[in-house]
Amino acid sequence: MTDTKKLKASERQAGRHIGGTVVIFLFLLVLGLFMALPIYLACVMSVKPVHELFIFPPKLYAIDPTLDNFRDMFTTLSEMWVPFSRYVCNSVLVTVSVTVAQCVLASMAAFVLAKGKAPGRGLLNKLIVVSLLYQSSVIYIMQYIVMAKLHMIDTYWALILPSVASPMCLFLMRQSMLNIPDAMIEAAKVDGAGMFTICWQVVMPNQRPALMTVIIFAFQAAWNIQGGTLVYNEALKTLPTVVQQAAAAGLARAGVAMASAVFMLVPPVVIFMIAQKQVIETMAHSGIKD
Amino acid sequence: MDPAEIGKRTKQEQRRTLWKRIRQHREEYLMLLPFMLVFFVFTVVPVAMSLPMGFTDLDMVQFPKFVGLSNYVTLFLNDSIFIQSIRVTLVFALFTGPISYVLCFLLAWLINELPQKLKTIFTLVFYAPSMANVYTVWQIIFSGDSYGYLNSVLLDLGLITKPIQWLTDSRYVLGVVIVVQLWLSLGAGFLALRAGFQSIDRTLYEAGAIEGIRNRWQELIYITIPAMGPQLLFAAVMQIVSSFTAGTVAQSLVGFPSTDYKAHTIMTHAYDYGWVRYEMGYASAICTVLFLAMLVCNRLISKLLRRYMD
Numbered sequence: 001m002t003d004t005k006k007l008k009a010s011e012r013q014a015g016r017h018i019g020g021t022v023v024i025f026l027f028l029l030v031l032g033l034f035m036a037l038p039i040y041l042a043c044v045m046s047v048k049p050v051h052e053l054f055i056f057p058p059k060l061y062a063i064d065p066t067l068d069n070f071r072d073m074f075t076t077l078s079e080m081w082v083p084f085s086r087y088v089c090n091s092v093l094v095t096v097s098v099t100v101a102q103c104v105l106a107s108m109a110a111f112v113l114a115k116g117k118a119p120g121r122g123l124l125n126k127l128i129v130v131s132l133l134y135q136s137s138v139i140y141i142m143q144y145i146v147m148a149k150l151h152m153i154d155t156y157w158a159l160i161l162p163s164v165a166s167p168m169c170l171f172l173m174r175q176s177m178l179n180i181p182d183a184m185i186e187a188a189k190v191d192g193a194g195m196f197t198i199c200w201q202v203v204m205p206n207q208r209p210a211l212m213t214v215i216i217f218a219f220q221a222a223w224n225i226q227g228g229t230l231v232y233n234e235a236l237k238t239l240p241t242v243v244q245q246a247a248a249a250g251l252a253r254a255g256v257a258m259a260s261a262v263f264m265l266v267p268p269v270v271i272f273m274i275a276q277k278q279v280i281e282t283m284a285h286s287g288i289k290d
Numbered sequence: 291m292d293p294a295e296i297g298k299r300t301k302q303e304q305r306r307t308l309w310k311r312i313r314q315h316r317e318e319y320l321m322l323l324p325f326m327l328v329f330f331v332f333t334v335v336p337v338a339m340s341l342p343m344g345f346t347d348l349d350m351v352q353f354p355k356f357v358g359l360s361n362y363v364t365l366f367l368n369d370s371i372f373i374q375s376i377r378v379t380l381v382f383a384l385f386t387g388p389i390s391y392v393l394c395f396l397l398a399w400l401i402n403e404l405p406q407k408l409k410t411i412f413t414l415v416f417y418a419p420s421m422a423n424v425y426t427v428w429q430i431i432f433s434g435d436s437y438g439y440l441n442s443v444l445l446d447l448g449l450i451t452k453p454i455q456w457l458t459d460s461r462y463v464l465g466v467v468i469v470v471q472l473w474l475s476l477g478a479g480f481l482a483l484r485a486g487f488q489s490i491d492r493t494l495y496e497a498g499a500i501e502g503i504r505n506r507w508q509e510l511i512y513i514t515i516p517a518m519g520p521q522l523l524f525a526a527v528m529q530i531v532s533s534f535t536a537g538t539v540a541q542s543l544v545g546f547p548s549t550d551y552k553a554h555t556i557m558t559h560a561y562d563y564g565w566v567r568y569e570m571g572y573a574s575a576i577c578t579v580l581f582l583a584m585l586v587c588n589r590l591i592s593k594l595l596r597r598y599m600d
Contacts, residue, residue: 020506024400025408031397032415035473039418041439042427057442109325118315119308124326127334132527133584134337139577141350141570142336142343150331165329172482175520176489195317213485217478220421240423254430261424268421269414276410279488 039265045258046070053254069259076256077242081234091223091239094159095267098222101164103214107207110173111199115185125174131167140228147230158230159238163221169214176210177203212275219271223264240264344575349568361575372576374551375559378464379534379580382555385468387533390475394525397476398483399510413484420477425539428470432456432543457543460550467540467553474539475532479525486521490514519595526591534584537561556580 045053047065078084113121113128143162144153152158180203188198204211226241243260312319344361346354365372401412419425431439434455441453456462490513498513515522537557544553547562556576564573 016506021403024403028397028400028404028412032412035419035476036415038427038431038473039424041431042424045427045430054437057446058437058439105325105328108321112318112321116315116318116321117311118318118322119311124322129527130585131329131333131337133531133588134333134581139333139336139340141564141573142339143332145339146331146336161328162332165325165333167329167333168478170325171524175524178520179489196321199321209485209489213481216481224422257426258430261422261426265418265422265424269418272414272417272421273410276413279485 042258043262045255046262048255050255069255070263072256073243073259073263076245082237086235087237087239087242090156090159090236093156094225094238095219095222097160098163098225099215099218101160102166102169102218102222103211105164106166106169106214107173107204107211108196108199110170110177111203112195113170114174114177115180115182115203116195128167128170128174132171144229152230154231154233154236156236159225159227159236162230163225166218166221169218172214172217173207173210176207180206209279212279216268216272216275220268223267340574341578343571344578346571347569348571348574350570351568354571357571361572362579364572365575365579371551371554372556372559375554375556378551378553379555379557381464382468382471382536383530383533386471386475386536387529390472390533391479391526391529393472394476394480394483394529395522398480398487399514401484402487403506413481416476417481419474425470425474426542428466428473429457429543432466434458457545458549460552463544463548463553467536467543470543471533471536471539475529477528477532479528482521482524482528483518486518487514490517523592523595526595527588530584530587530591534580534587 041060044060044062046069047067048062049064049066049068052059052063074084077087112118113125147153147158147162150157152161184202185198188202193202224240225238227237231237243264343354345356345358347357347361348354397412397416401409401416404412430437433439433441434453434457436442436445436453438453438456440456441450444450445453454462456466494513494517495509498509503509503512535557537555537560540548540553540555541558541561546558548554557580560573560576560580563569563576
């Protein structure tokens with residue numbers, strides 16, 4: 001009797017009425033439509049032929065949708081010095097290496113800062129938190145000087161290295177790892193595992209939700225990396241830089257600009273969907289958390 | 291034995307035990323090394339270099355000369371545009387900071403109350419604006435001629451008789467930029483809060499249900515918020531940074547410089563001196579002031595949140 005009662009209580013959360021959920025859904029739907037409207041307009045603009053851009057009043061849909069803007073963007077891009085595929089390769093190389101390096105380095109350091117015993121951890125922690133605040137454009141000038149001293153100007157390193165150490169990723173991973181029970185780590189230590197082994201074989205498999213969040217951030221930051229002043233060789237430039245150039249060079253600027261914005265939005269959205277799916281799957285499988 | 295010698299010995303011993311502890315944990319240091327190496331070379335060193343640069347007249351042409359506090363004196367006494375930019379930044383931060391923070395939390399919570407499939411969709415819808423540079427579309431929405439979406443809707447409804455110059459009229463530019471920034475602001479903080487809601491131990495809720503928690507609201511106050519301390523702090527830091535350092539959005543929407551400097555933030559001012567006029571020393575001083583302001587703000591908020599959570 002008591003057993004079934006307990007079971008029932010554990011099956012649902014307190015005070016859930018279907019009515020409340022519907023109200024929440026409707027509220028989010030209205031707000032969501034407002035949030036999504038500009039993105040929807042961007043998509044519509046990107047498939048409008050040039051003459052439709054000048055119809056008054058502006059339509060909320062394309063009468064005669066066309067991919068001309070995208071074709072225009074790709075033509076402009078392929079007419080540049082360097083073949084389009086080169087830019088794609090650059091972007092893929094930079095995005096993948098930055099994302100992987102960011103996650104690996106941040107996870108490893110976060111584990112030590114969360115659960116290690118090495119002297120000096122507290123100081124490094126404080127430094128990380130303060131550096132979350134410091135985002136300034138002046139740092140790029142100093143970064144340039146450092147890069148020049150290391151002879152890395154105009155190499156892939158100039159695109160990759162400044163973004164590899166992300167205090168934000170480290171901070172998030174560390175917060176999530178603080179919840180790991182110490183007993184789990186002690187048990188692994190008794191079994192003779194070193195910190196490195198514990199990190200990758202005991203802790204990280206349990207950190208999928210946090211890791212997926214970090215991957216979303218890392219990918220997005222990496223995908224939007226522009227060489228700026230650090231890279232001037234055309235063959236080393238990444239997609240965000242050249243896509244912007246294409247948008248500025250197009251005849252009907254608005255359409256092409258929107259096409260390029262939509263084009264750049266697709267990969268982060270795909271990564272986001274994949275990562276979210278993973279998070280949900282892990283939580284369904286782990287049994288502890290959900 | 292005189293006391294001084296004892297002191298020396300214990301100091302020596304202390305040093306030895308510290309050295310021993312460091313050696314004991316060398317694997318941990320090796321694990322920290324890759325991150326910290328890159329972090330120091332490309333973040334800490336440039337930041338540390340930029341702080342003293344605020345006291346020089348660095349212009350990338352000549353060797354920087356030490357000028358003492360003169361950059362700071364000019365900044366606060368002779369630079370009326372800087373004072374204007376402080377005002378703009380404060381108005382901007384006061385509007386976007388708290389509102390976007392509450393929005394982040396409220397939406398993350400409400401989404402969490404929905405079934406799983408809808409959770410993913412809504413998270414994506416609210417998060418998408420901050421993913422890439424789609425905000426350029428607002429330029430078309432706010433466009434000053436009758437082809438702009440907002441103007442055409444208002445004209446259609448008969449609320450206005452001629453198009454409003456949203457992006458150049460000094461009465462509207464700051465408002466426009468604030469709206470767009472709010473639209474963009476459900477970023478890292480929002481996602482971290484979403485992850486936080488999802489990773490709360492479900493047994494807590496079950497225990498709460500048995501203990502007599504009656505509705506969603508009580509559950510939020512008594513169980514969820516106390517368990518989300520770190521995420522709440524992180525989101526606060528992210529919203530502070532993004533509301534204080536905003537500038538690029540304004541620059542690309544309402545132009546640079548904006549009409550009457552109405553949307554001229556401190557960050558835009560730093561950009562102006564750093565990248566347009568190449569007065570890096572002065573720009574460094576501006577960034578230092580901004581950094582200190584954010585540091586103070588962050589201290590206040592983390593104190594507030596900590597007290598609330600304990």
